[in-house]
Amino acid sequence: MFGLLKGLGVTLKNMTKPKVTYNYPAEPIPVPDRFRGIQHFDAEKCIVCNQCALVCPTDCITLTGKRNPDPEKKGKVIEIYDINFEICILCDLCTEVCPTEAIVMTNNFELATYSRDDLFKNMQWLHDNNQNIRQENMSSKPPGAAGGAK
């Protein structure tokens, strides 16, 4: 019997505590910098090394390159770069392997849409997704380069 009263006391005490919920759709949720959101893609930095497509566990990245239109320069430039967000799991592996940081994560995460077709994002869209880009992208480097101390 006493235990029941104790429990009632706990719940009563909680009534006066501040609310912990987010007013989410009205106010954006604060996310930390490392948050893994929709990728931003910078075509100029891309060297078409194909590593992101290779490392992707769900094969959601499609890319093709073409020869550099400027004949003096070597290498390739990107032609098509699509990410299918129906199957992308935002695992962060593509940004991890990218040697030039051409593909980086942003803090945007609102992908909900009424049509599945809308989830197929092309290079232009990914390029325009340039808000809230993640600052810190390579943490596995030796300390000093990135990361914090205690």
Next chain:
Amino acid sequence: MLRTEEMLLNMGPQHPSTHGVLRLVIKIDGEIIREVDPVVGYLHRGTEKLAEDLTYTQIIPYTDRLDYVSAMTNNYAVVHATEKLMGLEVPERAEYLRMITMELNRVASHLVWVGTYLLDLGAMSPFLYCFQDRETILNLFNELCGARLTYNYMRVGGVKWDAPEGWLQKVEEFVLYMQKELATYHDLISGNDIFLQRTRGIGIYTKEQALSYALSGSNLRVTGVPWDLRQHQSYSLYHQFQFEIPTGETGDVLDKYHLRMQEIEESLKIVKQVLDVIKEGPIMGKVPKVLRVPEGEVYTGVESPRGELGCHIVSNGKNKPWRLKFRRPSFYNLQILPELLKGENISNLVAILGGIDIILGEVDG
């Protein structure tokens, strides 16, 4: 005697308290259960088969989705097995970070259990209180690795991210807060007579039964077997730290509750000790760019919040495993359910099923 009709009741796969998509085919006589037949596989995604076509790094995000309330431990299971097969050295700081995240994840997982279990028994508020504290842990993980559930944090040979500025202090604050907060939980739940009535003396099985059904984790310890892989097959750097293995006495669901509450305490203790010794240092070992695992096979067991999470890798020397098998503790623990439910009242069903603490993502693999 009055003849009563035997009724076939389909509980699930869509039912509020089967914790996902478990289906139980129950034969009941009035409200007494005569026979239970669990049907699993509604959430089967073929992780093990998929893994045969994935490189070792690519497997890690898939393990996040097995036991989705303690993904850190799953990450560790596959990473640890690979490291063992390759004979890799992991830097100290990386191991410490792994331990902090795994133990915090254990706390989060047990909090989910306490909350949902009380929800199964009909109490709403403890669920939300537990989720508030779990939220703090998830936010910490979000800060550390950028996701709240699917961490993809560990890598073969280390971890992906070092702790951000001030993160370790936040963890310490949380540990101190949580150690005090547990008293509130005991006020709210442990002394509640209705809760005691509902859980005392139900779902009891013996030590022999538990061992013959290959139960592990708190489901085994509750029968009084002090078996904890963190001490008995020590992995990572657990051998450096002091912690108790709580065991049960009576083996009923109430005992399981107290056991898991004690495990939260022990986990917090481990985190506290790790925080005291963690030093600056590299977080990635010397790992080749393309992981080629030497031919051979390895089995490693990890103490996940639900029991022994085993990972068996057979490699033929390529960058992808030839065969990968997870010993998923929820699946093994679920086996004892039909035995436990025979002759029980239908309202005990939820209490017993909840007590086993299954995660359907893990049961179905």
Next chain:
Amino acid sequence: MDLFFYLGPIILMLLLLGFVTYAILFERKVIGWIQNRPGPNQVGPWGLFQTIADVAKLLLKEDIVPGKADRALFKLAPIIAFVPAFAILAVIPFTESWQFGDFAVGLLYYIAISSITIIGILTGAWASNNKYSLLGGMRSAAQMISYEIPLVLSVVGIVMTTGSLDLNDIVLAQKKVWFIVPQFLAFLIFLIASLAELNRTPFDLPEAESELVAGYHVEYTGFRFAFFMLAEYVYVFAMASLTTCLFLGGWLPLFGLTMIPGILWFLLKFSLVVFSLFWIRATMPRLRVDQLMQFAWKVLLPLSLLNIFLTAIFKEIPVLSSFY
């Protein structure tokens, strides 16, 4: 007088609908606050139109009668469940003058009529032809019959003290001291039994969603489901009113503050009772069905019998008899 006779029930009905609308909102708000969240706050200012939106949704929903159901009984059941809920309000004295029927056996009338609802629940449960709802209906019937007995017996002490079954007389007899003081044991028994009668946590087994999904109204949708909900909340209204009348002195003021009108006093005490119902709901897990039955027959029933004995003895003790 005649006008009141015809319009009174309609006004009461409207008031009742208003109460139910805001009781549901209040319940969700209270539970929200207890769980550190604001509760419904999207529809209208402070979420004031939340329930109205919910009811509109229920009314616009497709009305489904399951194919294998017993159509006639399925449609009849919500009505059988709701009508008595409204009928019992006739005997509740809100103030000295606001009462619809002044029965000499008001208390018994309340208890008798409220038992008819069980027939509605039971037939609805059976007619849906669903195993979960049948189990829920069975539990509900067993529970309500069992708890009616301690409920009635706990009130016997008060009836012995006042010598009347008329709720008006019972309220007036509390001028000196509310019955919650001399009849505290009876109050506890009454509170627990009324929680069980209302099918609220910790006694919400008939609709225990973790076991029986939604209990007896599993197959009900739209308007018919709304009727069951309405019946449930009207019973909350009625039971809280009855508790106020029996134990908290009805419309009688506290500390001689007579300038506040009686109806406000009634509302104040009434809200307190309703709040505690919601508070208990937010805290407690639910009992098991066999423990529930044992609790009624082995704990509450002997205790209420003891209470009757004690009242009878105290009536004979010189000093105490003024309270009894």
Next chain:
Amino acid sequence: MEITGEFIAFFILSILAICGAVFMIFFTNVVHMGVSMAFTFLSIAGIYFLLNADFLAVIQIMVYTGAISILMLFGIMMTRHKETEEKLNRPIHYGLSIAGAGVLLVSLVLLSRGATFVSDAVDTKGYGIEKIGELFFGTYMIPFELASILLLVALIGSIIIAKKEGQE
């Protein structure tokens, strides 16, 4: 005859009572039978209310509608396999029951002719619960107590019988 609210109420209640009773016999589904029986009990309670016999009416609802009907429904739902009964086709049964009903009707008519009815309106308001209480616990104290002991014995007896069967 003057048509008053009371008359209309009586009319409706008696029709409900009779209909309930007739349907009770003619329905083939046992649960329907139970529900229509509950309606009959309820309408009879209503007639008691009209006669100012409040206490009796309330007890009628409590015992018959609230307890007996529900227990019957409960029992039917819990134990029966088939809810519908097959129609019996036995001519001798029909003959016997018609004869029995005829004898009952004749004897009722004879009895009512011999009985004396109070022709004037009686003030029923004076007969409240106080009177019933006084009669039960005063004049008819011993029969009342004996009846309750008998009921108690029956209750305990049924429990013992049920328990014995349950153990077998």
